[in-house]
Every structure is written in structure tokens, then in C-alpha cells.
Amino acid sequence: MEQQNILLKIQSMGNQFTKKERQLADYCLSHQDEIIYMSITDLALACGVGEASVTRFCRKLGAQGYQDFKVQVSISQARVGAILEAHADDRTGVEHRPEPEAAAGQTDWAQKVFLAHRKALHETMLLVDEKTLLSIVQMFEQADRIHFFGVSDSLLMAREAHSRFARVMPKVVCVEDPHLQAIAATMMTERDVMFIFSYSGASKDAVQVARLAHEAGAKVAAVTHYTKSPLTAYADAILLTGMREAPLERGSMAAKTAQLYLIDLLYQRFYERNREECQKNSERAIETVVRETY
Template identity: 40%
Template sequence: MREISITSTIHSHYNRFTATEKKTADYILEHADAVVYMSITDLAEGCGVGEASIFRFCKALGFKGYQQFKIALAHSISADNEIPQLSGQVRIQDTLEDAVFKTLQSNINALNETFKLIQLDSINRAIDLLIQSDRFIFYGVGSSLMTAMEANNKFMRITNKTGCSVDSHQQAMSAALMSEKDVAIIISYSGSTKDSIEVAKKAKERGAAIIVITRFVKSPLTSYSDITLLCGANEGPLQGGSLSAKIAQLYLLDVLYVEYFKRTYEASIVNKENTSAAVAVKLF
């Protein structure tokens, strides 16, 4: 069911807003389509206000926080018959052929945008950190944990230095035991997931290097990162766990894998053959 219009709600409250809240309201009304995909940090910068001001603005409209506000906004701006929970502007009346094409286009766009955001210097430095480290551990929560597990599964075929914990308590304990010779690779689309931020904080306190794979340059998580790698997928607040975002993250991780393999070729090729042989007996 369609939620009450956020535009109408903002207009009805407008005369009671403070000057800062009016500044925020004006920006949102003008850029509603873009705000749905913004982090609270990005919106604060766009409005020229602080993050706390954005939070107070959401509270003034009756929302518990920014994420709840974005969910309501996504419902408000979705076109007639559009399904805001899906990517690619898929509509109820779309044919199967339409859905197939729009899904493909959404994934292609995510990969192309990620490619454009790649900074070769950041990739180079990330590879150097991984090669020089004693261990590198992948972290993630929710759908990002699935990506972290995929990355760990890929790297463990060529090195015994990798790891991944699937429980948030284990992740916290793992980060608390890291050293200056370790690297934490933290995957989070929003960069605002509390458990991931806590892992980054603990790893930083231990002197470990931190590589963050995320959508947003500035977020609570990237404030701890030594290297930030950006994925280009746009995920609305109702599209959590979208495969476009996962594909973009996996693309970056595949780039790291390929380059790591190249630079450690002699060891990696031997390890790859050994691990392949170890599982070959499991197949008919």
C-alpha cells in the first residue's frame, strides 16, 4: 500500500521548521529521486548542514531516524505501478521480456559505474597490504557477509592467510586480536552498519590496516579505513540485499584476487593446484 506523500508531509510542517530544517526540506523536495540513494553523510553535505541536523529533521517529521525516512520517501516517489522493492524501475505491467532486460541493464550499470570509480592507486596499495600481511580477514553483516564468505572462499584456494567469521560476536573477537601485520577487509554497502563499524574500530585500535568496500566515500565506516574501494550500484532503502550491489562488490574482490594471484604467482599456482586436487576426489 502506498505510504502518505512525503512531499505533502514536508509542506504541511514547513512553517514550523527551523531555518536549518527548511534548508534540508528545500533540498529534499528538489532532489527527492537522488536522496533515496544517499547516505546521511551525503545528504548533510548536499544540504550544507550537519548529520545531526538531518536526524532532527527526520524526527520532526515523525520518523525514528534517517533510514525510516528514506523508506517512506521511496514509497512516495515511486511511479505508478512501479515496484520500489525492485531495481531497474520494474513495473507491475512489465512483461517477462521487460523484466529480463531491466534486470540485465541494472547489473550492467552497476558494473560500469564501479569500473568508473576504480582508482588504480588504491587497488595497488590494497594488493601491497594483502601481500605484506600475515593475515587478511573478510568481514560483513547480512548480505555483505555473503559477499565476504565468497571472497574468503576464493582467496583460500591460493593462500592460507585468509579468514572470515560468520557470527558478529566472533567478528568482534577476531578484530580484537588483530595485529599491525593484519588487514581487515570490511564490506558494507551503506558504511553505516553498527557491527561493521565496531569491527573497524577494534581493528584500528589494534593497529591493523583496514580496506573498506562500500558505496559511499564518506560514512561512519570509511572514517576508519586506510583504503576505500567504491562499488557503483545504487540500492534503495527497500532493495536491501540487491544482487546488483553484490555483483559490484564481487567485481572489486575479483580484481583484487586476479592481481594478488599475478603478484604471488609462484606460490599461488602451487596452492591453487593443491587445493583443486584436494576437492577433486569429491567429484565423480
């Protein structure tokens, strides 16, 4: 059975909503393109309600939660777009046929992907705050141990950051299992730094470990897209990544490119300030790798 269009469902349930739910319904219907890029905190602030009200609203519509609600909105928009396109073909008398592969052109696709990555990099560059970047570098310098954390796709970024910094300093670790991350967070002290990746800032596992680390007295630095989210409430420093990512585009390579740019930017800044130590450690790392190469 085909899932009901959630946007039409919002319209049809108008008389069943409370006052706060009506505010959410009106906003969602008039800002359909924007809400799929908004965090739960953003939507709550825009409508003047609490995050709990947003969650209840989503569940009343049959969604499992806010993220599921955004996915259903994206699917509903895609279906409406397909119907409108089909009707347009009917009105013009033009038979709708899939474009042949040759007509699509490999060069066009290559340019489209390139432009998406370039846009992600440019937006992220404009969002970089030098003071924040420097404060994170100083956290790294003063820390006894630096923990790189992430969940799911964000774990890939944590691995990349760990791999990059492990070549120039011995005090970095990357814990991959969410349960072990939580345990490690509770063991942290004021001499530890947690550097965590979460595009949405709303992953329950990410928020939990950030909260545990914050309560343990550790410094928390985050890479995320949203300035206000459950995660940023526990962050001492935030690096923002560009590239808006819709629910159906989660894990996009362009968004990862933007995060990789921030990792390299932070690395270069750290290396510049600690050149002698970094160069010595880097040479030792290279010698080790060379000895393992045939």
C-alpha cells in the first residue's frame, strides 16, 4: 500500500491540531522547501514552540520522529513534482520518454558533481571563523588526549581526522563503537578534548557522548551544519560546514568534502604553530611506513 502524502495529511488534519500544532502545520505548509534542511531546534524556534511539541506533531502525523517526518516531506515533494511534470507533458501533447544515456552526456554529469563540491567548499570557507579555529588548535595543544568521535557516516570523518593528526602527534585516539564512545566520554577529564562530527547535530548517540564529556569536564569541539542543535548545547567550539543536505541526500559526498576541508584547515593551522614537533613526528611516521613497504 502506497504511503499517504504527508503534506496532504497535514492539510486534512487541520481541525485535529492543538494551537501549537496548528502553528507548526501552517509553517510547514508555507515553508516546504526550507523545513527539510532545518534542524528540530530551528523549526521549534521558527514556530515559537518547544522541541517536544515538534516531536509530538510528527508522531501525530504517523512519523516515527522529526527525521522521519523530513524524509516523508521530501518524498511527498518528489511525488508532486513528478505528477506536475507528467501533466505538463499531457497538456503540451508531448510524449514523456526517458532521456537516452548518450543525450545526458557524461561531461554534464561531471560538471554537475564538480559544481556541487565547489559550492560546498566555498560555503564552508565563508563560514570559517578564525578565532574558533585558533581556539580549537589551542585546545589540542593543551590537551593530554584528543578523541575523534562520530556515528555512521560521521564516523568516516572522525577516522580521517584521526589518521591526519596521528602522523604529527601521539595523543590522538578514535573510538568507533557508540557504547565504547559513551564509556570513554565518562572517563574524560578537563585535560581531554572531544572533537565530534555530526552534520545534523541531532544524532542521539552523538549528543549523548558530547553531554557525558561535557559533564566530565572535557572540552568539546564539534563540526556540524547547524548553529543551534542538541549537540551544540554541549560544545565549547563549533566549526560550521556548508552544503545543505536534504534527508534523502544524507551522506552526500559534497558534504563530506566540506568536512574534509575543515579537517585539513585545522591540521594546517596546528602544524604551522607546532612546526618543529610536527615535522619530527611526521618524519618518524614516514620512516615507519617506508620500512613496511616493499
